Amino acid sequence: MAKICLCLTGKTIKRNLELLEKYRQQVDMAELRADCLEPDERLAIRRFPEQAGIPVILTIRRDLDGGFFTGGEASRVSLISKGLAFADPNPRRNFAYVDLEEYFNVPSLEEAARAFGTRIIRSYHNRKGVDLDLPARIRSLCRVGDELVKAAVTPHTMDDVLRVFKAGWETMDIEKTLVCMGSLGTPTRILAEQMGSQISYTAVKGEPDLPDLALGQFDPLELAELYRFRNITAKTRIFGITGYPLQVTFSPLFFNTVFGLENIDAVYVPFPTDRLEPFMELADRLGMGGASVTIPHKESILPYLAKSTEEVRSIGACNTIVYGQEGWTGYNSDAPGFSGALLCFIGKKNFKGLRITVIGSGGAARAVVSEIYRLHGKALILNRTSSRARELAGPYRFAWGALDNQGIKEIEKYRDIIIQTTSAGMEGDAEADPLESYAFSGFEVVMDLIYKPERTAFLRRAEAAGCRVLNGYDMLMRQAQLQYGYFINAEFPAHLMTRMRF
Ligand code: NAP
Numbered sequence: 001m002a003k004i005c006l007c008l009t010g011k012t013i014k015r016n017l018e019l020l021e022k023y024r025q026q027v028d029m030a031e032l033r034a035d036c037l038e039p040d041e042r043l044a045i046r047r048f049p050e051q052a053g054i055p056v057i058l059t060i061r062r063d064l065d066g067g068f069f070t071g072g073e074a075s076r077v078s079l080i081s082k083g084l085a086f087a088d089p090n091p092r093r094n095f096a097y098v099d100l101e102e103y104f105n106v107p108s109l110e111e112a113a114r115a116f117g118t119r120i121i122r123s124y125h126n127r128k129g130v131d132l133d134l135p136a137r138i139r140s141l142c143r144v145g146d147e148l149v150k151a152a153v154t155p156h157t158m159d160d161v162l163r164v165f166k167a168g169w170e171t172m173d174i175e176k177t178l179v180c181m182g183s184l185g186t187p188t189r190i191l192a193e194q195m196g197s198q199i200s201y202t203a204v205k206g207e208p209d210l211p212d213l214a215l216g217q218f219d220p221l222e223l224a225e226l227y228r229f230r231n232i233t234a235k236t237r238i239f240g241i242t243g244y245p246l247q248v249t250f251s252p253l254f255f256n257t258v259f260g261l262e263n264i265d266a267v268y269v270p271f272p273t274d275r276l277e278p279f280m281e282l283a284d285r286l287g288m289g290g291a292s293v294t295i296p297h298k299e300s301i302l303p304y305l306a307k308s309t310e311e312v313r314s315i316g317a318c319n320t321i322v323y324g325q326e327g328w329t330g331y332n333s334d335a336p337g338f339s340g341a342l343l344c345f346i347g348k349k350n351f352k353g354l355r356i357t358v359i360g361s362g363g364a365a366r367a368v369v370s371e372i373y374r375l376h377g378k379a380l381i382l383n384r385t386s387s388r389a390r391e392l393a394g395p396y397r398f399a400w401g402a403l404d405n406q407g408i409k410e411i412e413k414y415r416d417i418i419i420q421t422t423s424a425g426m427e428g429d430a431e432a433d434p435l436e437s438y439a440f441s442g443f444e445v446v447m448d449l450i451y452k453p454e455r456t457a458f459l460r461r462a463e464a465a466g467c468r469v470l471n472g473y474d475m476l477m478r479q480a481q482l483q484y485g486y487f488i489n490a491e492f493p494a495h496l497m498t499r500m501r502f
Pocket of ligand 1: 383
């Protein structure tokens with residue numbers, strides 16, 4: 001069973017013990033990064049395993065390898081020896097592991113570690129990328145049968161991540177830990193068990209006195225409690241979200257919370273995906289049950305679908321895929337999520353008699369426009385790239401235009417409701433307003449599909465002019481509940497409807 005390890009990078013032993021105490025319930029073991037300790041504190045490492053009370057890895061990383069130890073190799077060897085020396089008959093008082101780099105070659109110290117019952121982690125770090133033949137690299141690290149091999153690599157693409165998983169599967173016979181540094185490695189940290197990796201490293205974040213060595217690692221609370229890492233077994237059903245860069249997504253919080261509350265043996269994993277092909281291969285190899293699909297893949301996912309709903313075919317965009325006997329089936333929960341939220345807000349059953357402006361022509365706009373048509377509304381579509389607005393409007397015979405003076409003037413004829421569907425104004429781009437030269441009259445109902453921030457600059461301006469405004473949160477919740485139904489093949493639990501607030 002894969003274990004959660006807390007990487008301790010405090011400057012003093014006392015600080016590291018405080019950090020460990022804070023996360024004791026969430027972690028199975030700790031790594032004492034003795035290179036982060038003040039020089040005087042390093043002399044006190046020998047008692048740390050006893051003070052910690054859980055298995056501890058001793059690591060003293062050189063600055064050349066990304067650590068903080070600047071002394072010569074002789075003094076590092078001497079410090080490691082101090083940490084291991086005078087082994088106690090009670091193994092709990094000794095370091096459980098010592099991390100020695102691949103190049104480290106001090107046979108006397110290694111023999112002593114073995115004699116004292118301290119297991120060697122033979123580590124290899126590639127900070128630039130993922131080795132082309134990672135399985136061979138992993139095998140080359142094995143020296144003696146009882147060592148645990150650790151390969152830490154740096155994926156830059158989904159192809160790299162797929163290669164790490166494959167390397168894990170091809171070396172199932174080897175006791176190892178595979179660590180992916182950087183944000184793309186997120187799935188490998190959650191699904192360590194699936195690729196035969198024994199340890200998932202976590203780090204304390206946001207503490208000003210601790211160096212930022214986390215390299216994309218999770219906080220222990222997130223891995224243990226949100227992702228329920230210790231419950232993940234070969235039987236756990238895997239769901240997730242594919243998109244890029246996937247910086248703002250509420251879906252892992254939503255689905256993992258529901259799975260936890262409903263005691264469903266499933267986990268929902270973020271897969272930052274620059275290219276869909278390796279993700280789809282990984283999804284097949286992992287036996288994933290389904291996935292949410294977000295920017296920029298809602299349209300490019302279509303060729304991978306064996307089946308799709310009428311909605312997906314008419315909208316031309318898919319935000320949910322579910323695996324079944326025939327392969328992947330595509331759904332679009334944005335469309336009913338959007339119309340459900342907006343109709344509830346305006347207190348109507350359809351859009352009959354309403355003239356509506358839609359800003360944007362991406363995947364979300366496609367869902368919005370198809371619902372306006374299906375529910376008998378009339379629309380004007382304005383987009384930065386006017387050819388995309390024309391393309392979207394064509395099949396519905398809706399009006400279209402560019403986001404320029406002429407297009408904005410047309411809004412006068414379509415201003416019962418104005419719906420903002422572009423990504424301009426999302427967190428990280430919060431002051432962007434795609435309709436800044438339009439003056440709201442105060443009578444428009446205004447919806448922005450963005451939910452983070454809660455009020456975009458566009459929505460704040462509409463509200464200040466006296467308009468009734470709605471952000472994308474209710475749509476998001478409705479579409480997520482529908483996705484839950486597709487994934488689990490069951491209705492979203494009614495008792496959670498009001499409880500779930502993010
Ligand atoms: P998308 O397919 O990438 O489309 C992006 C759209 O935004 C395009 O029309 C693009 O215009 C336009 N755009 C991007 N930057 C712009 C700028 N600076 N000024 C003007 N227009 C700009 O993305 P999507 O999937 O449709 O998602 C769009 C937004 O909807 C995102 O913020 C997403 O979070 C939100 N959304 C919310 C929900 C919900 O449940 N609340 C569901 C789905 C989507 P061009 O064609 O000219 O590039």
